[in-house]
Amino acid sequence: MKPSKRLLLSGDQAIALAARHGGVALGAGYPGTPSTEILESFSEYGGHGQWSPNEKVALEVAIGAAFAGARALCTMKHVGLNVASDPLFTAAYTGVTGALVIVSADDPGMASSQNEQDNRRYAVAAGVPMLEPSDSQEAYDLTLAAIEISERWKIPVLLRVTTRVCHSYTVVEPRGENGAPRAAHYQRDIQGRVMIPAYARPAHRRLRQKLAEMQEWNETCRLNQVVSGSHMLGIITSGISYMHVREAAPEASVLKLAFTHPLPMKKIAAFAQSVQRCIVIEEGDPYLVENIRAAGIPVEGKAEMYRFGELDVARVKRILNYDLTPEPAKPPGKPPQLCEGCQYRIVFEALRKRDCIVAGDIGCYTLGVLQPFEAIDSCVCMGASLGVGLGMRHVLPPEQARKVVSVIGDSTFVHSGISGLVEMVYNPPPTGHVLIILDNATTAMTGHQEHPGTGRKLDHEPTNKVVLEEIARGMGVKRVFVIEPRFGSNHFEQVLDECLASQELSVIIARRPCILIARELRQYEKAACECSATTSAQTAQSACNAV
Numbered sequence: 001m002k003p004s005k006r007l008l009l010s011g012d013q014a015i016a017l018a019a020r021h022g023g024v025a026l027g028a029g030y031p032g033t034p035s036t037e038i039l040e041s042f043s044e045y046g047g048h049g050q051w052s053p054n055e056k057v058a059l060e061v062a063i064g065a066a067f068a069g070a071r072a073l074c075t076m077k078h079v080g081l082n083v084a085s086d087p088l089f090t091a092a093y094t095g096v097t098g099a100l101v102i103v104s105a106d107d108p109g110m111a112s113s114q115n116e117q118d119n120r121r122y123a124v125a126a127g128v129p130m131l132e133p134s135d136s137q138e139a140y141d142l143t144l145a146a147i148e149i150s151e152r153w154k155i156p157v158l159l160r161v162t163t164r165v166c167h168s169y170t171v172v173e174p175r176g177e178n179g180a181p182r183a184a185h186y187q188r189d190i191q192g193r194v195m196i197p198a199y200a201r202p203a204h205r206r207l208r209q210k211l212a213e214m215q216e217w218n219e220t221c222r223l224n225q226v227v228s229g230s231h232m233l234g235i236i237t238s239g240i241s242y243m244h245v246r247e248a249a250p251e252a253s254v255l256k257l258a259f260t261h262p263l264p265m266k267k268i269a270a271f272a273q274s275v276q277r278c279i280v281i282e283e284g285d286p287y288l289v290e291n292i293r294a295a296g297i298p299v300e301g302k303a304e305m306y307r308f309g310e311l312d313v314a315r316v317k318r319i320l321n322y323d324l325t326p327e328p329a330k331p332p333g334k335p336p337q338l339c340e341g342c343q344y345r346i347v348f349e350a351l352r353k354r355d356c357i358v359a360g361d362i363g364c365y366t367l368g369v370l371q372p373f374e375a376i377d378s379c380v381c382m383g384a385s386l387g388v389g390l391g392m393r394h395v396l397p398p399e400q401a402r403k404v405v406s407v408i409g410d411s412t413f414v415h416s417g418i419s420g421l422v423e424m425v426y427n428p429p430p431t432g433h434v435l436i437i438l439d440n441a442t443t444a445m446t447g448h449q450e451h452p453g454t455g456r457k458l459d460h461e462p463t464n465k466v467v468l469e470e471i472a473r474g475m476g477v478k479r480v481f482v483i484e485p486r487f488g489s490n491h492f493e494q495v496l497d498e499c500l501a502s503q504e505l506s507v508i509i510a511r512r513p514c515i516l517i518a519r520e521l522r523q524y525e526k527a528a529c530e531c532s533a534t535t536s537a538q539t540a541q542s543a544c545n546a547v
Contacts, residue, residue: 010168016038348365
């Protein structure tokens with residue numbers, strides 16, 4: 001992409017462009033709103049981006065690249081960091097040779113998520129530095145700053161963004177650099193990279209020393225800014241809340257924090273002492289106010305009622321005015337629903353008619369919980385359908401246990417359902433179990449991204465394909481059925497009835513491409529065939545030349 005002096009970019013696009021300009025050699029992640037567009041844009045800008053089976057694997061791939069001296073980027077939504085937390089905590093000990101920037105895209109208000117967790121807590125728990133942009137320009141600038149901090153202190157950096165920053169478009173003035181990735185080079189450091197207890201104990205001490213150095217540096221670094229205003233009111237804020245604060249209280253003095261762990265407590269204390277009233281405005285958990293008060297700095301915080309959902313200008317004004325009256329109810333929106341003609345309608349109608357107890361999973365098939373189906377009884381997290389369903393099968397009386405079914409999508413199955421299938425084979429319930437994999441050849445809910453089961457990479461180029469039915473058979477499941485659900489046919493229902501009655505382990509793969517990508521799939525398949533034909537012709541020509 002040719003740099004321009006001024007670009008209108010979303011926060012996701014700005015992060016991707018900064019990664020490209022900053023010489024990031026590899027970007028890995030798993031699609032999840034609101035983070036998905038980062039890797040897609042990075043790839044469009046010419047970077048090497050790839051979807052991993054899940055966030056844990058993505059982070060481990062990025063760690064490996066950073067161990068080898070390259071600059072790496074790892075992207076995910078907030079709940080994805082739960083999956084990736086295992087390598088995150090230890091990577092803080094091992095450190096990195098190159099740079100490692102981990103993007104956590106939080107979703108206050110749960111626009112498309114199952115919880116509203118605040119991942120600023122992860123920075124403290126794992127002991128990694130954290131930056132928070134407030135708009136696209138800062139998303140660009142702080143991505144580059146994260147690369148610099150990571151390389152300076154040899155540590156992963158958490159770039160925490162939120163839905164509003166990810167998807168809002170603001171003007172960005174890039175540096176105009178298209179940094180080519182530097183050559184990677186591995187240098188052995190066994191004591192620094194192999195976290196057995198004898199090496200991990202001194203690594204923990206080194207980590208705490210790094211954090212102490214970064215906190216001192218943060219006191220005077222350029223990333224945090226004081227906006228001068230009235231001494232009567234001072235506001236400490238970070239991220240998108242800064243934008244709301246500036247509009248809600250333009251007269252106030254503001255300390256805008258961008259480097260939010262470890263916090264610059266001396267700078268915060270000096271600011272609090274310079275104003276008559278000091279209040280912290282932040283979205284989500286009281287992360288800032290709790291840490292500031294713990295340091296002995298007296299500040300106000302928001303009322304508990306404002307902990308939920310996104311902040312906006314009106315809500316910030318209410319907080320500043322101590323307004324605790326009930327907030328106006330938001331007008332109801334149109335509820336989402338499964339597309340007309342979607343294969344999942346056939347599946348959920350069949351489950352509803354049989355009064356099945358359905359352990360569901362994350363994906364667009366979660367919409368089966370809504371009318372007219374109301375056919376999902378649980379949805380906890382990615383891959384939970386198998387474990388939850390098996391748990392119910394083990395303890396329910398036989399007449400109920402035989403009705404339990406686990407339903408999962410193809411992308412989610414690859415993400416974290418495979419381990420659940422291992423559990424199903426290893427600890428089979430007395431009544432057996434039925435797993436339905438809804439295979440629509442895409443990661444539909446997040447915008448139709450590829451996954452290992454599609455046989456295409458992030459950029460839709462062909463690659464090796466993970467065949468779901470072969471996994472099931474390879475694990476020892478004898479009853480594996482691949483069906484194309486179609487309206488007017490009762491084939492799916494017949495197979496479902498047979499599996500429910502068998503009391504054996506059964507896997508039904510309901511395979512039919514998502515109707516929204518039918519045209520694209522034909523184009524991808526045509527391109528793959530043309531590529532294969534070209535490769536075959538070149539191979540034949542080479543053989544002839546050799547003869």
